Amino acid sequence: MVKRILTVLLLFPTLVCAQINTDRVMTIARNALYFEDYVLSIQYFNQVINAKPYLYEPYFFRALAKLNLEDFQGAETDCDAAIQRNPFVVGAYQIRGLARIRQSKFDGAIEDYKKALHYDPENITLWHNLTLSHIQKKDYDAAKEDLESLLKVSPRYTRAYLMRGEVSLQQKDTIAALNDFNKALELDKYDPDAWSARAIVKLQQAKYAEAEADFNRAIPLSAKNAGNYINRALARFHQNNLRGAMSDYDLALDIDPNNFIGHYNRGLLRARVGDDNRAIEDFDFVIKMEPDNMMAVFNRGLLRAQTGDYRGAIQDYTTVINQYPNFLAGYYQRSEARRKIGDKKGAEQDEFKVMKAQIDKQNGVTNKDVAQNKDKENEEEGGEKTRKKSDKNMNNYRKIVIADDSEAEQRYTSDYRGRVQDKNVNIKLEPMFALTYYEKMSDVKRSVNFHKYIEDLNRTGILPKRLRITNMEAPLTEEQVKVHFALIDTHTSAIVEDDKNASKRFARAIAGSYTHLRAH
Known part of the structure; x- marks a missing residue:
C-alpha cells in the first residue's frame, strides 16, 4: 500500500x-x-x-x-x-x-x-451561407425564405437585399430585383456591389446611359474590379462611344491581363477604328488562351488580310473552314486572299463553292448542315450587337462578347462567409492614431475605437469632454483653443490640491497639447 x-x-x-x-x-x-x-x-x-x-x-x-x-x-x-x-x-x-x-x-x-x-438563430453568417447554399441548388423559394429570416435578424444587412435581388433576377422578376438593389443603396450608398448590380439590370433593360452612370459610381469604390470596367465598356459601346469603351477595356486588362472578354472585344473595337496591328495582338492573345476559338481565328485572318499578310490570312481561313466546312464567308475571304497572292486555281475553287451554295439556295436544295447553321443564325442573331461567350455560331464573329448566364450567377453564389485567404485586397496604412476630444465625422468610416483604460478614464469625470481614440482629428476653432487655454488653469488648480493624481496631470497635458499646436 x-x-x-x-x-x-x-x-x-x-x-x-x-x-x-x-x-x-x-x-x-x-x-x-x-x-x-x-x-x-x-x-x-x-x-x-x-x-x-x-x-x-x-x-x-x-x-x-x-x-x-x-x-x-x-x-x-x-x-x-x-x-x-x-x-x-x-x-x-x-x-x-x-x-x-x-x-x-x-x-x-x-x-x-x-x-x-x-x-x-441570430448568426448572420450562418443565414448568409444557408441562403447561398439554396441558391447553388437553384432552390430559389427556400433562398427567399432564408433571406426573410435574415432580414428579421438584421434589417440593415445590405448583402441580404443584394442576394434577394439576384434571386429575383433568376426568377425573371426584374422589378423586384431593382427594388432590392435600390433598398441596398438606400442603406449603404458606398457599396460598389449594389451600384454594379443595379447597373447590370439597367444594361439588360437597354438603359445604357443609366447603366453607365451607375458604373461610374461603382468604379471609384472598387477600382480593382475589372468586371465593372468590362460592363461599362459594354454600356458605352451601345451608345457608340467606341473610344470610351476601348479605354475601359484597357483599364480592365491592366487589372486582369488574362481577361478573355477584354482582349476579344478590344480587338473587335480596334479593328472598327482601323487600329489593325494592335487588334491582331489582342486576337493573338485570345487564340493563345483558346486555340480552338474559331471566331477569333477568323477575325485575325480578316485583319491579316487587311494588313497585307495574305498567307497568314489564308492559314487562318483554312483553319476555320476545316472546323466549319459550310461557313461560306470563310471560302469567300480565302478566295480573295488567294487571288492576291496569285493562286488563281485555289481562288476559283473557293468561288465555285460559294457559287454552288448560292445556286442550291435559289433552287431550294439546301445542305442539311447549312440549314441547321442558318436556323441557329436566325435564332441567336436577332439583330443583336452582342453574343454570349458560349455562342459558337460563326455568323456572329463580329459581335461583342458578353458573359454567359452561368458565369453571371457566380457573383454572389461564391461569396461564402468564413474563408478570406484567397481574396485580393488593397492594404493601406492607417494614419497615426491620437487621443483627442475632437473627431471628424465620416460617412464612409463608422468604426469606434475602444480601449478599456480610456473608457474608465472617461467615466471618472476628470476630463472636460469625452476622450476619443481616432486617426481623424478635427481642426480646432479659435473659440475651442481659448477654452483649452482656460482649462489649463483649471487643471493646475486641481493638481495643487492633489499633486499625486496622474489622471489630473494627464488632463492638463491634453489641454496643453491643443495650445501647443495653436502656438506653432
Missing part, C-alpha cells in the same frame, strides 16, 4: 507537467493558425490529439487549418470528430458546412447550417 502511494506521489509532478505542456502546445498551435502558418499548426494539433484524443478543440482548429489549405475532405472529417465529442459547438457545423460546400455537398451543408442556427 505504501509503495502504491509513493508511486502516485512520484508520478504526480509528471502528470501535472503533461497537462501544462498540452495546454502550451495548444496555445502555440492556435498562434500558428492565427498567423496563417497552417502546416505548422496542424503538426501541433496532432500532438495534442495524440496526448488527449477526447478533446474537441484540437479537431476543431485542425479542421479550420485544413479548410484554409483546401483539404476539404480532411476538414469535414475533423469536424465530424469535433462534433462527436461536443455537439453544441456552432463553429464546428459552420466549418463543416463550408467544407461540404467546397465539395458540392450542398444538402449536407444546408443540414449543418440549420443545425447551427438551432443553437445560434
Whole structure:
C-alpha cells in the first residue's frame, strides 16, 4: 500500500507537467493558425490529439487549418470528430458546412447550417451561407425564405437585399430585383456591389446611359474590379462611344491581363477604328488562351488580310473552314486572299463553292448542315450587337462578347462567409492614431475605437469632454483653443490640491497639447 502511494506521489509532478505542456502546445498551435502558418499548426494539433484524443478543440482548429489549405475532405472529417465529442459547438457545423460546400455537398451543408442556427438563430453568417447554399441548388423559394429570416435578424444587412435581388433576377422578376438593389443603396450608398448590380439590370433593360452612370459610381469604390470596367465598356459601346469603351477595356486588362472578354472585344473595337496591328495582338492573345476559338481565328485572318499578310490570312481561313466546312464567308475571304497572292486555281475553287451554295439556295436544295447553321443564325442573331461567350455560331464573329448566364450567377453564389485567404485586397496604412476630444465625422468610416483604460478614464469625470481614440482629428476653432487655454488653469488648480493624481496631470497635458499646436 505504501509503495502504491509513493508511486502516485512520484508520478504526480509528471502528470501535472503533461497537462501544462498540452495546454502550451495548444496555445502555440492556435498562434500558428492565427498567423496563417497552417502546416505548422496542424503538426501541433496532432500532438495534442495524440496526448488527449477526447478533446474537441484540437479537431476543431485542425479542421479550420485544413479548410484554409483546401483539404476539404480532411476538414469535414475533423469536424465530424469535433462534433462527436461536443455537439453544441456552432463553429464546428459552420466549418463543416463550408467544407461540404467546397465539395458540392450542398444538402449536407444546408443540414449543418440549420443545425447551427438551432443553437445560434441570430448568426448572420450562418443565414448568409444557408441562403447561398439554396441558391447553388437553384432552390430559389427556400433562398427567399432564408433571406426573410435574415432580414428579421438584421434589417440593415445590405448583402441580404443584394442576394434577394439576384434571386429575383433568376426568377425573371426584374422589378423586384431593382427594388432590392435600390433598398441596398438606400442603406449603404458606398457599396460598389449594389451600384454594379443595379447597373447590370439597367444594361439588360437597354438603359445604357443609366447603366453607365451607375458604373461610374461603382468604379471609384472598387477600382480593382475589372468586371465593372468590362460592363461599362459594354454600356458605352451601345451608345457608340467606341473610344470610351476601348479605354475601359484597357483599364480592365491592366487589372486582369488574362481577361478573355477584354482582349476579344478590344480587338473587335480596334479593328472598327482601323487600329489593325494592335487588334491582331489582342486576337493573338485570345487564340493563345483558346486555340480552338474559331471566331477569333477568323477575325485575325480578316485583319491579316487587311494588313497585307495574305498567307497568314489564308492559314487562318483554312483553319476555320476545316472546323466549319459550310461557313461560306470563310471560302469567300480565302478566295480573295488567294487571288492576291496569285493562286488563281485555289481562288476559283473557293468561288465555285460559294457559287454552288448560292445556286442550291435559289433552287431550294439546301445542305442539311447549312440549314441547321442558318436556323441557329436566325435564332441567336436577332439583330443583336452582342453574343454570349458560349455562342459558337460563326455568323456572329463580329459581335461583342458578353458573359454567359452561368458565369453571371457566380457573383454572389461564391461569396461564402468564413474563408478570406484567397481574396485580393488593397492594404493601406492607417494614419497615426491620437487621443483627442475632437473627431471628424465620416460617412464612409463608422468604426469606434475602444480601449478599456480610456473608457474608465472617461467615466471618472476628470476630463472636460469625452476622450476619443481616432486617426481623424478635427481642426480646432479659435473659440475651442481659448477654452483649452482656460482649462489649463483649471487643471493646475486641481493638481495643487492633489499633486499625486496622474489622471489630473494627464488632463492638463491634453489641454496643453491643443495650445501647443495653436502656438506653432
